[in-house]
Amino acid sequence: MRYVTTTAITWILALTLTSIAVWAVGESPLHVLKILGASAFGSLDNFSYTLFYATPMLLTGTAVALALQAGLFNIGAEGQLYVGAVCAATWGAITRHWLPNVTTVSFTGILVVIVGAAAAFAGGACWGAIAGYLRRRNVHEVISTIMLNFIGMSLVNWAVLNPLKNPDTQSLETVWIGQAFRVPHLWKQMTYGFPIALVIAIGVLWGVKKTWWGFRIRATGQNENAARTAGIPVARTAFVTMALSGGIAGLVGFHAVFLDAHRMIDGFSPGFGFTGLAVALLARGSIPGLIFAAMLFGGLHKGSLDLDLETDRVTRDLSAVIQALILVALCTQPKIGQILDKLKFRRKEAA
Amino acid sequence: MGFNGQLKGIHKAYGACVANQSVDLLVRSGTIHALVGENGAGKSTAMKILFGAIPSDSGVIKFGDTEVTNRSPRWNPEQAFRHGIGMVHQHFMLAGPETVLDNLVLGAETTHYGLRNRKQERAQLEELMTSTGLKLPLDRAVESLPIGLQSRCEILKVLYRKARFLILDEPTAVLTPQETEDFLATLRVLRQHGNTILIVTHKLKEVMAVADEATVLRAGSTVATRKIADTSVAELAELMVGRRLQLPKVTAKNFSAAKALAKLTLGAAKLELRAGEITGIAGVEGNGQEELIHALANPSTALKLQNFELELFGRAARHYTAKDVRGLPIAIIPADRHREGLVLDFNSTENLRLGREQTRGRGLFKAASPREMELLKSYDVRPSNPTAISRGLSGGNQQKLIVARELGNLPNDSIVLAVHPTRGVDLGAIEFIHGRLLEAAAKGAAVLLVSSELDELMSLSHRIGVIYRGELSTWFDGSPYDEKAIGVAMLSGPRAKEVRA
Numbered sequence: 001m002r003y004v005t006t007t008a009i010t011w012i013l014a015l016t017l018t019s020i021a022v023w024a025v026g027e028s029p030l031h032v033l034k035i036l037g038a039s040a041f042g043s044l045d046n047f048s049y050t051l052f053y054a055t056p057m058l059l060t061g062t063a064v065a066l067a068l069q070a071g072l073f074n075i076g077a078e079g080q081l082y083v084g085a086v087c088a089a090t091w092g093a094i095t096r097h098w099l100p101n102v103t104t105v106s107f108t109g110i111l112v113v114i115v116g117a118a119a120a121f122a123g124g125a126c127w128g129a130i131a132g133y134l135r136r137r138n139v140h141e142v143i144s145t146i147m148l149n150f151i152g153m154s155l156v157n158w159a160v161l162n163p164l165k166n167p168d169t170q171s172l173e174t175v176w177i178g179q180a181f182r183v184p185h186l187w188k189q190m191t192y193g194f195p196i197a198l199v200i201a202i203g204v205l206w207g208v209k210k211t212w213w214g215f216r217i218r219a220t221g222q223n224e225n226a227a228r229t230a231g232i233p234v235a236r237t238a239f240v241t242m243a244l245s246g247g248i249a250g251l252v253g254f255h256a257v258f259l260d261a262h263r264m265i266d267g268f269s270p271g272f273g274f275t276g277l278a279v280a281l282l283a284r285g286s287i288p289g290l291i292f293a294a295m296l297f298g299g300l301h302k303g304s305l306d307l308d309l310e311t312d313r314v315t316r317d318l319s320a321v322i323q324a325l326i327l328v329a330l331c332t333q334p335k336i337g338q339i340l341d342k343l344k345f346r347r348k349e350a351a
Numbered sequence: 352m353g354f355n356g357q358l359k360g361i362h363k364a365y366g367a368c369v370a371n372q373s374v375d376l377l378v379r380s381g382t383i384h385a386l387v388g389e390n391g392a393g394k395s396t397a398m399k400i401l402f403g404a405i406p407s408d409s410g411v412i413k414f415g416d417t418e419v420t421n422r423s424p425r426w427n428p429e430q431a432f433r434h435g436i437g438m439v440h441q442h443f444m445l446a447g448p449e450t451v452l453d454n455l456v457l458g459a460e461t462t463h464y465g466l467r468n469r470k471q472e473r474a475q476l477e478e479l480m481t482s483t484g485l486k487l488p489l490d491r492a493v494e495s496l497p498i499g500l501q502s503r504c505e506i507l508k509v510l511y512r513k514a515r516f517l518i519l520d521e522p523t524a525v526l527t528p529q530e531t532e533d534f535l536a537t538l539r540v541l542r543q544h545g546n547t548i549l550i551v552t553h554k555l556k557e558v559m560a561v562a563d564e565a566t567v568l569r570a571g572s573t574v575a576t577r578k579i580a581d582t583s584v585a586e587l588a589e590l591m592v593g594r595r596l597q598l599p600k601v602t603a604k605n606f607s608a609a610k611a612l613a614k615l616t617l618g619a620a621k622l623e624l625r626a627g628e629i630t631g632i633a634g635v636e637g638n639g640q641e642e643l644i645h646a647l648a649n650p651s652t653a654l655k656l657q658n659f660e661l662e663l664f665g666r667a668a669r670h671y672t673a674k675d676v677r678g679l680p681i682a683i684i685p686a687d688r689h690r691e692g693l694v695l696d697f698n699s700t701e702n703l704r705l706g707r708e709q710t711r712g713r714g715l716f717k718a719a720s721p722r723e724m725e726l727l728k729s730y731d732v733r734p735s736n737p738t739a740i741s742r743g744l745s746g747g748n749q750q751k752l753i754v755a756r757e758l759g760n761l762p763n764d765s766i767v768l769a770v771h772p773t774r775g776v777d778l779g780a781i782e783f784i785h786g787r788l789l790e791a792a793a794k795g796a797a798v799l800l801v802s803s804e805l806d807e808l809m810s811l812s813h814r815i816g817v818i819y820r821g822e823l824s825t826w827f828d829g830s831p832y833d834e835k836a837i838g839v840a841m842l843s844g845p846r847a848k849e850v851r852a
Contacts, residue, residue, distance in 0.1 A: 210716050212708040219705055223694040229648065229685050230706030230756070231677040 060276025124250015
């Protein structure tokens with residue numbers, strides 16, 4: 001009951017804030033809301049787009065949420081997913097040369113795709129592990145992951161301009177992966193990535209709550225000193241968690257290269273790594289929360305693309321503002337709960 | 352010229368938690384009055400209400416004949432100061448690098464055309480120091496003074512502001528026995544000069560030594576006020592706890608030649624922990640106790656230290672990997688239960704499993720097992736509900752939870768490192784924890800007990816070593832212990848013996 005009330009209040013707050021912003025630039029809030037809703041959830045086609053965008057957000061959200069459980073702030077999902085993509089694209093380019101004769105779906109083809117996923121995971125995990133290792137050397141992971149983001153992005157840049165460059169086009173992208181390894185979309189725009197991401201998100205968060213290694217992660221995150229005193233290897237736990245987190249983020253690269261674009265396009269991520277932060281913070285460690293938050297941000301992303309097209313004054317920038325306002329409003333939920341409790345207590349006291 | 356201080360029917364609740372149910376307190380002018388009670392009995396709340404730091408929900412506060420309860424603005428520390436009421440907090444509020452003089456006058460500086468008039472301040476302080484007999488080196492930096500003098504600093508600070516009614520919160524918590532004695536003498540001097548003193552403490556021996564009257568709080572209410580002349584430690588303790596206490600004591604205090612489970616050399620400190628014995632370590636805080644514990648608890652990180660040698664269970668520590676060490680039967684009751692003992696947002700079951708999570712069947716977490724429920728019950732953790740979040744437990748119960756985890760599943764031949772195991776814990780819980788430590792030793796564990804409470808050390812230890820500036824060379828064997836000699840060794844190290852001889 002309390003949860004329903006606070007949720008309702010935060011959504012009213014979110015809608016009010018965005019309405020004010022929209023109204024301030026001279027658009028009708030109702031109109032904008034209608035476009036947002038319709039373009040995100042209005043038709044099956046649109047909804048499949050929402051799920052498509054939600055997929056990488058769910059992965060990065062899971063990655064950030066996992067690190068958060070260990071008390072680590074992984075700002076580096078963006079860099080990790082890029083490195084994952086470079087690894088996947090490299091594997092794609094290699095297999096294209098090695099196995100030019102594989103042209104139809106076959107056991108070899110499936111194996112290649114799975115190894116592609118493993119490569120992306122390994123790439124992201126390495127990137128996360130660097131931050132994890134530096135953490136043991138007393139370099140704060142926020143600093144190191146931010147720095148590693150820049151390196152990761154530059155790596156993509158270098159890859160698409162040099163070794164993996166697609167000679168047939170002017171745009172910044174790598175060669176396509178082999179014909180037989182291009183996994184088609186599963187349902188309209190939705191890729192196989194969405195169910196995979198769902199399984200990973202549920203598996204990881206369930207594991208954190210229910211298994212001994214999850215227990216170690218939580219104990220390390222909440223009180224490193226107590227965990228160490230009680231005999232938990234906190235340094236190793238933090239290191240492994242950071243690597244796992246990076247690996248999960250790296251899978252976004254696999255999703256982009258094998259399941260969606262079938263090549264790596266420079267700058268393919270519109271900040272999925274950073275959206276992942278928002279998703280994880282919003283979810284506060286709950287599995288339904290994570291899925292819901294990823295869908296929400298996926299929908300907002302899809303909706304805001306259309307806002308740009310279908311309204312006169314709401315540009316893409318403003319839709320970023322709207323996303324931010326909604327996030328701010330949602331973050332007030334715990335505080336609203338506290339205020340409600342206080343009011344209730346006062347009323348009881350007065351009675 | 353002095354005045355009484357009085358609380359009548361004070362009630363104070365924080366949300367649903369009632370801190371003061373009904374507190375009555377009368378501090379007579381020119382006396383030393385002790386306010387005693389267990390943790391959570393409402394001592395601090397009552398004291399803060401008297402000083403005006405927090406408002407009461409109902410009840411009357413009186414100083415002399417003036418009722419100050421319903422004033423506007425409400426009774427607050429600033430008004431209290433103007434009334435001549437001063438408070439000394441448990442945690443010193445001193446600016447370490449500044450001189451004693453600057454600290455004493457801080458916030459009440461004398462000015463001369465807008466500039467500090469240090470000359471006048473110095474003269475006033477000198478006068479105050481001669482009249483009260485509380486001497487301090489005015490030009491030394493505060494942080495260079497021993498803790499005992501720092502606490503004197505706090506008192507002078509209040510006196511300089513013309514306070515005649517002093518409220519002291521656990522003033523002896525961090526003092527050595529010697530410093531405590533000096534401190535109590537100071538209080539007597541202040542009383543002679545007509546000051547009124549309210550001292551909040553749980554150390555009954557000190558109450559008996561210095562106070563005129565004592566008021567006992569239990570569960571937020573005043574249960575009794577006694578003249579010190581007419582009461583005893585036992586009676587006060589019984590009033591505090593609500594039942595008779597039987598503090599356990601070690602019986603055979605003969606230092607034996609039992610098997611040494613740990614042999615440690617760390618700099619100038621040599622230590623052997625023998626099976627079935629409790630080894631007490633006394634010392635002023637910061638003399639190397641932490642390093643000692645750290646070396647025993649984390650030998651793999653300590654290996655880098657100079658002049659460090661450690662043998663655990665008959666094998667040199669450098670032959671153990673970090674993982675091996677975690678597997679050894681070493682129980683640690685850490686000094687700071689919040690920082691090192693518990694994950695506060697975990698529940699009782701989870702905290703019981705901390706560090707033992709891998710041994711659970713197939714690694715999956717289920718509800719508390721019968722064994723865990725039994726542990727919570729037999730270690731008297733209240734509430735014994737296995738899903739109670741540890742943050743909500745009282746300090747004593749949190750400590751019992753740690754003791755349950757560390758000692759509950761202990762093999763017989765193990766090492767127990769207990770650091771301040773009863774710090775800030777109720778009398779009832781102290782009794783219980785002492786019992787468990789003795790029991791562990793009786794079963795063959797080698798116990799290292801580090802404590803700042805000499806009474807605790809003396810009643811539990813088979814022998815006591817005094818650590819001074821990292822040196823562990825003065826040992827006291829068996830009963831009866833010479834409390835005075837231990838105190839001297841704590842303050843001035845091994846050479847004290849020669850000086851005394």
